[in-house]
Amino acid sequence: xxxxxxxxxCGLTLALTACVTTEESVRKEAKEVTTTLRAGPEQAPLKxxxxxxxxxxxxxxxxxxxxxxDLVVISEDLSDNTKKxxxxxxxxxxxxxxxMTKRSKAVRxxxxxxxxxxxxxxxxxxxxxxxxxxxxxxxxxxxxxxxxENVAKKTEGGGISIGEFGIGRAAxxxxxxxxxxxxxxxxxxxxILPGVSSxxxxxxxxxxxxxxxxxxxxxxxxxYQANLSRSEGTAQALRNLVxxxxxxxxxxxxxxxxxxCLGANSQSETVKNEIAxxxxxxxxxxxxxxxxxxxxxxxxxxxxxxxxxxxxxxxxAITAYREAMGLSKSAVVDLNFFTAYLDxxxxxxxxxAREKLAANRSAKTTALAANDTTPVKLTVxxxxxxxxxxxxxxxxxxxxxxxxxxxxxxxxDETKKIARFFPNRFSKDALVSAKKGLQIPKGxxxxxxxxxxxxxxxxxxxxxxxxxxxxxxxxxxxGDIDVPTQxxxxxxxxxxxxxxxxxxxxxxxxxxxxx
Numbered sequence: 087x088x089x090x091x092x093x094x095x096c097g098l099t100l101a102l103t104a105c106v107t108t109e110e111s112v113r114k115e116a117k118e119v120t121t122t123l124r125a126g127p128e129q130a131p132l133k134x135x136x137x138x139x140x141x142x143x144x145x146x147x148x149x150x151x152x153x154x155x156d157l158v159v160i161s162e163d164l165s166d167n168t169k170k171x172x173x174x175x176x177x178x179x180x181x182x183x184x185x186m187t188k189r190s191k192a193v194r195x196x197x198x199x200x201x202x203x204x205x206x207x208x209x210x211x212x213x214x215x216x217x218x219x220x221x222x223x224x225x226x227x228x229x230x231x232x233x234x235e236n237v238a239k240k241t242e243g244g245g246i247s248i249g250e251f252g253i254g255r256a257a258x259x260x261x262x263x264x265x266x267x268x269x270x271x272x273x274x275x276x277x278i279l280p281g282v283s284s285x286x287x288x289x290x291x292x293x294x295x296x297x298x299x300x301x302x303x304x305x306x307x308x309x310y311q312a313n314l315s316r317s318e319g320t321a322q323a324l325r326n327l328v329x330x331x332x333x334x335x336x337x338x339x340x341x342x343x344x345x346x347c348l349g350a351n352s353q354s355e356t357v358k359n360e361i362a363x364x365x366x367x368x369x370x371x372x373x374x375x376x377x378x379x380x381x382x383x384x385x386x387x388x389x390x391x392x393x394x395x396x397x398x399x400x401x402x403a404i405t406a407y408r409e410a411m412g413l414s415k416s417a418v419v420d421l422n423f424f425t426a427y428l429d430x431x432x433x434x435x436x437x438x439a440r441e442k443l444a445a446n447r448s449a450k451t452t453a454l455a456a457n458d459t460t461p462v463k464l465t466v467x468x469x470x471x472x473x474x475x476x477x478x479x480x481x482x483x484x485x486x487x488x489x490x491x492x493x494x495x496x497x498x499d500e501t502k503k504i505a506r507f508f509p510n511r512f513s514k515d516a517l518v519s520a521k522k523g524l525q526i527p528k529g530x531x532x533x534x535x536x537x538x539x540x541x542x543x544x545x546x547x548x549x550x551x552x553x554x555x556x557x558x559x560x561x562x563x564x565g566d567i568d569v570p571t572q573x574x575x576x577x578x579x580x581x582x583x584x585x586x587x588x589x590x591x592x593x594x595x596x597x598x599x600x601x
Contacts, residue, residue, distance in 0.1 A: 135310050138329035142186040144347035145333050149190035150556065151432055153384040154340045156511040156566045158222040160196045160273065168233035171264070173321045175230060175328060182332040191564020193336065196222055223511060224279075224339065225271045228331075230324070232265025232287060262290045264320065266327050268335050281363055282338045284331040288323050290314070303330060306350035306357060341377075343428040352425050365424050378404060378419060380515075381427070383553060385436040387443050389490075392515040403439075406446055410439035462549035462592030463488040466495075469525060475536040475600050483508075483534065483545060483596070485524040491549040491592065492516040493524060494558075496571070496579060497534070500541035500600075503570040504579070507534065508547075509555075510566040516553060532567060536600045543600065546576050548583045549592035557586035 149155075164175040180195060187193045270282040292299040301323040303310040310330075314322055330348070337344020341364050345357045352361060368374040375394045382388035388403040401417040409415050411426050467473075469482035485493055493516055495508040508524070509516040512531040518524045527533060537543060561582035563572035573579055576595075584591055 135312050135326070137312070137326050138310075138333060138348075139185060141333050141347040142182060142329060143188075145186045145336065145342070145344060146189050146192075148337075148342040148344065148347065149187065149192035149340070152340065152342045153380065153556070154190065154192045154342065155555070155564060156509075156514060157193045157224070157336075157340070158196065158511055159193060159224045159226060159270075160198050160222045161226040162198060164226075164228050164230070164268075166230040168230055170233050170235075171230050171320060171324060173324050175266075175324065178325050178328040179226070179332060182329045183336075186332060186336065187564075191559065192340075194565060194569060222273055225273050225276075226268060226335070227271055228266065228268035228284075230265070231267045232263060234263040235260075260292050262292070262320070264288050264290060264323060264327065266324070266331055268331050270335060270339050279339070281367065282335065284334040284338075286327055286331050286334070288327045290320060290323050301326060303327065305330065305334075305348055306345055306354045308349055352429050358425075361425050361428060362421060365421050374419065375400070382407065383517075385432060385439060386552070387436070387439050389517070389552075391517055391519065402443060402446065406443035407435070407439045409442045410435050459551065459590055460489055461590050462491045462551060464491075464493070464547055464549045464592045464594030466545060466547050466594035466596045468596065473597055473599050475598050477536060477538045477540055477600060479536045481534045481536060481598065483524075483526045485518065485526070485547055485594065487518055487520050487523070487549055487592070489520050491518055491520075491551060492553050493518045493547055493549050494555070494583070495526065495545060495547040496576070498544045498546075498576065500537040500539050500543060502574065504573065504576065505568065505570050506562070506566050516555065518549075536598055540600050543598040544576070544595060545598070546579070546593065546595040548580070548587075549594070550583065550587035551590045552587070554583065554586035558582040 161176060161179060164179060166173075166175065176197070180197065183193055183195045265285070265287040268284045270279045271277060272279060286303065286305065289302040290299060291302065299314050301312045301314055303312075303326065312323070312326055333344050333347055336342075337347075338360075343352075345351070345354070345360070350357055352358065368377055372394065375396050376392050379388060379390065379392040379394070379400055382400060382403040383390075383392065385403075385407065387406055388400055390397055390399045404417040404419060404423075405415060407427075408418075408423060411430055413423060413426060465486045467484050468475075469484045475481065483495065485495065487493065493508065494506065496504050496506050498504045508526045510532075513526070513528060558579075561573065562579055565571070571579070573582075580593060583593075
């Protein structure tokens with residue numbers, strides 16, 4: 087009897103071991119089938135991730151490096167067209183964008199949808215001051231578009247029985263494909279922005295034992311793999327998918343090299359096509375000159391206007407930057423230069439370019455406005471003259487300067503909150519010509535109105551000889567027009583500008599007497 091018992095125990099052990107082995111083999115086979123279906127015969131590089139949080143932080147730094155700011159985007163409800171995924175997709179998107187703009191404050195995302203009515207009613211009841219009559223420039227649309235369950239499935243089982251008693255175990259492994267589509271549209275006419283979309287999917291591998299499964303993502307020929315616990319399942323896979331899509335969507339919108347934040351480079355065929363599309367698109371849209379004017383301004387080698395008109399100063403700047411990147415000494419802005427520019431670490435290249443520019447310039451050119459140390463003097467007032475305003479009256483601010491200068495204007499309302507209204511999402515160039523001066527608002531994009539309570543308000547503008555936005559950002563915070571700064575007094579703002587601009591700083595102020 088003892089021998090039979092031992093034999094039976096051994097049989098049970100072998101049977102259970104065989105089942106475990108079978109389950110592992112089944113899981114492996116299901117994954118292999120799915121990988122073949124999605125990627126074809128070539129095995130792509132594999133990266134194990136927990137989420138894309140490092141990519142979001144990388145994008146935050148990219149926004150700072152490329153001078154991206156004052157992006158106001160509205161997001162509709164992101165629906166689940168499959169009706170099978172119970173998860174807060176839009177809330178995941180909000181969290182991802184928030185994580186992506188911690189330092190740069192580049193993006194302000196506004197929620198809009200069926201759940202917004204209570205908030206809108208509250209704002210009206212509270213008589214919240216609204217400096218602008220407009221809609222955000224961009225809007226996000228999208229949904230969960232795909233849920234293909236059991237794309238690859240394998241089940242095996244086995245067991246033994248002795249009389250009335252039986253022991254068995256089954257091994258199951260299956261794959262589900264989850265897809266998310268996001269697009270960016272223009273709120274002006276609700277048209278979709280060409281090329282600014284994100285279509286990504288994740289393969290969720292599930293098995294019948296302890297660990298729920300794994301999630302596989304693919305981009306630029308790179309496979310990303312995340313482990314999912316039984317409690318996480320599809321929701322965590324979707325969160326990672328949203329983060330991946332947000333990086334891609336805002337990278338395309340702002341023309342920043344987002345692929346770097348996903349571990350890819352410009353040698354990837356997909357990335358090459360992306361860069362070529364951006365380059366040809368800027369030419370066809372007439373944006374190529376203004377793009378380089380803005381970028382060279384950020385790098386500190388160009389101090390002219392961002393007006394889309396080529397000039398000698400831009401040619402000098404491009405020449406110096408090409409040299410600093412190790413390219414030929416010329417002002418050619420071809421696809422090769424654009425690709426090299428997107429590959430470069432501009433924190434390293436820009437100082438070298440400034441040295442090259444100084445060496446290339448003649449004595450006459452060196453004395454241009456970029457190195458002008460003449461103190462800036464500002465005159466700030468209203469276009470109509472005087473400072474007496476009735477409640478709710480519209481205001482047009484007029485600023486004049488004694489020299490070309492970068493101007494930053496703020497308004498403190500009746501609640502003592504301070505917001506920057508120039509430069510803004512519509513007029514991003516802070517440079518003001520001494521000949522032309524500044525009038526803000528320039529058109530119908532937004533309006534500045536005196537408050538309805540009869541409380542005095544104040545406007546203060548700061549003029550500098552160089553663009554110091556990146557230097558004062560950590561103190562004043564991001565956001566424009568309707569987003570208060572993170573400081574409570576003009577004294578704090580002035581201190582930040584004094585530190586960034588030095589003795590050349592000019593200050594002008596204007597008080598609205600509201601009756």
